[in-house]
Amino acid sequence: MQSALTVHKLSVRFAAKEALTQLSFDVAPGQVFGLLGPNGAGKSTTIDCIAGLRTPDLGMVRVLGHDPVRERNAVTPRLAVQPQSASLFEHLTVAETVRLFAAFHATPLDPDRVISRTGLDECRDRRVHALSGGEERRLLLAIALIGDPEILVLDEPSAGLDPAARRAVAEIVRGLRNTGRTVLLTTHHMDEAETLCDRVGILVAGRLVAQGAPDELARSRAAESRVGFTIERGIDLDLLGQLAPLGEVHHTAVPRGLRVTVVTADPDAVVRRITFIPGLMPREIDVHRGTLEDYFLSIAAAPAADPVADPAQVPDRQHGGH
Structure with a gap:
């Protein structure tokens, strides 16, 4: 054609x-x-x-x-x-x-x-x-x-x-x-x-x-997808180590606790994992997938x-x- x-x-x-x-x-x-x-x-x-x-x-x-x-x-x-x-x-x-x-x-x-x-x-x-x-x-x-x-x-x-x-x-x-x-x-x-x-x-x-x-x-930017969530300030940060195999884990203090960001190629897996980690109690979960922008x-x-x-x-x- x-x-x-x-x-x-x-x-x-x-x-x-x-x-x-x-x-x-x-x-x-x-x-x-x-x-x-x-x-x-x-x-x-x-x-x-x-x-x-x-x-x-x-x-x-x-x-x-x-x-x-x-x-x-x-x-x-x-x-x-x-x-x-x-x-x-x-x-x-x-x-x-x-x-x-x-x-x-x-x-x-x-x-x-x-x-x-x-x-x-x-x-x-x-x-x-x-x-x-x-x-x-x-x-x-x-x-x-x-x-x-x-x-x-x-x-x-x-x-x-x-x-x-x-x-x-x-x-x-x-x-x-x-x-x-x-x-x-x-x-x-x-x-x-x-x-x-x-x-x-x-x-x-x-x-x-x-x-x-x-x-x-x-x-092609999937590796730069991000999962963000907030946890209480007193939670054991060693729990976040369970996310290390899924991507880079970063956290910073916010007024209502700690804001955690996971840079990952598999955001769905991260969401599943944080949901089932005992004692983590994540809230305010959001997912940003790689976009054309x-x-x-x-x-x-x-x-x-x-x-x-x-x-x-x-x-x-x-x-x-x-």
């Missing part, structure tokens, strides 16, 4: 700075792929190359098998980008703006339905210059959706949105996937990436340092020269790498 998006050994340089270095990934049709990374990692440059707005110095981009720069007419009707910001006609209303962009497409979606779908009903008659930041972000999403594209690129679609609007955006992304559309999104919300994305790639300083299914990347923070903090930054060594725990 042909990939919906292919990025192969992509390199882009700005003067003396390498913005992207040997970037490679594929996105299958109907897949949601998250491109994650700190600010300045190269996410927006990657989007510009996918959209045909920038010609890479080296490497290749293919959108549904087409070069987005040389075959722009074949790509434009089938791909839409929701940018973080854009210059719109400030004196048009929301409804007028969506209808204007609908007129640019041969078979657009119904503007009123797109306005409702993006939560813009209450401000449909409001002029663009009077929109809040979150409302303008939703308007940009409506503009991207109106042409019913096969591939949708969303650049931080939930930034600046309240929880209800974020949930609505998440439902839109799920709906796109359910109808076979392909989505590439960037986000700083790791919970959003975990729940929405089939696969993610992590960019650091222009290099792809990891890719795979979010849950598999999170599980843990993985992201650890890998984003790694030195740029770390060998994992070499695309030939990037692990893809779902597809076996590139």
